[in-house]
Amino acid sequence: MKIDHTITTSATNGDNGTICRTIEVAVIDRRDLTSPSMVASPLVGDELNLIPPLNFAMVDNGIFRSGFPDSANFSFLQTLGLRSIICLCPEPYSEATTEFLKDGGIRLYQFGIESYKEPFVNMPEDTIREALKVVLDVKNHPVLIHCKRGKHRTGCLVGCLRKLQKWCLSSIFDEYQRFAAAKARVSDQRFMELFDVSTCLRKNLDQSVKKAHPFGDFLIRRAVVEDEKADPIQRMEDGSYAIRNAVNIMK
């Protein structure tokens, strides 16, 4: 399979200047898993050789989280069939990782949030809000969210997503603490508590969330369940399923 790399760098301007850098690559057929560039190295016998990135976990259908990925994780990451990565760190990727993204046709959204130590708190709300828009757009799925250790920046973004899913705060904090462990920060939890989901949703009204996985997508399901009037899941002529009223999640 030949991939025609088209790399562009764009910037979204928020109140504080550049919020997100993206690297776009040519679209490839994600089902063509037999292509050498998409196939993990052949495995021998029962060898346990897949190494997920630090703090890796599945957040929802098509949404994963982790710490900073490196070349040791490439074979594992290939099994996810990622369409995009949201990097919450300002640090650039290594040449090998950049090449990995290009080969896999994976689009990078980089939101450079500086790491910080309490009490100098600086989780930028606008940036998290922009990143959340990328997470919510199923056209970017499967997507991996990561920062350096998969604890604080990633934890806050996932926590804001959970608010959107109407999880109670104690469960949101419990999930955050599971990853942050001894490094859990009250300031991060306060950030999540104060994060205004309704504004975020209204600002996203024009976003297109039209297709979803037929089963198990509880992010999208939630939107459906919330709208009692919705004729929720429509089987399309091509056999896929469309969530007719999925944009309700944006209200």
Place this chain on the structure above:
Amino acid sequence: MKIDHTITTSATNGDNGTICRTIEVAVIDRRDLTSPSMVASPLVGDELNLIPPLNFAMVDNGIFRSGFPDSANFSFLQTLGLRSIICLCPEPYSEATTEFLKDGGIRLYQFGIESYKEPFVNMPEDTIREALKVVLDVKNHPVLIHCKRGKHRTGCLVGCLRKLQKWCLSSIFDEYQRFAAAKARVSDQRFMELFDVSTCLRKNLDQSVKKAHPFGDFLIRRAVVEDEKADPIQRMEDGSYAIRNAVNIMK
């Protein structure tokens, strides 16, 4: 939507007698989310009122894990659209929970593994193996695996699933410890280390894993990637996708 409840209790006999009790209910159309019995209570405004069970997390597409669910979790669980639950505890469900399963057409697989404290280790390999078969069968998805706290019994079952997915042991243990935290047990980790996945897979050769989610199912993807000769994903006439060689996961 009328649900015709057909409750049966069956038993699978292993070397140690009864391994699994199941409660079957009539099949319902899982896409009919507008049915009152499947719709969560209407949510008011931005209220955060969904309470996942203790230690809740997504393991893979269509596979969830948690501690013991109770009535406070029903609204949340409804959003998952569960088809089945694997309970790893011997304790019976409350009347309310049993009723919740009936109303949702959720099949219960109960593998009664007694809780234990080190050094009296008794994680029954045969039972975990039988439970793993249920997890692997996509006809049971979406499925929730739970024990009492979602730490040890659930952690071991998920760890064995990760071995099957060829995760390296350190990542398997890392995930186990994220949930078990201060209660992590070396004996559980030793159990996972010794668990023979190849036997389990061979024993499952006759299992039918024929359909999978079109995207993001990295459990199934793994099977495809492993077989270099496979023509992996075939688009069916009805628009669904079939993993032609998915039974390779059983080899």
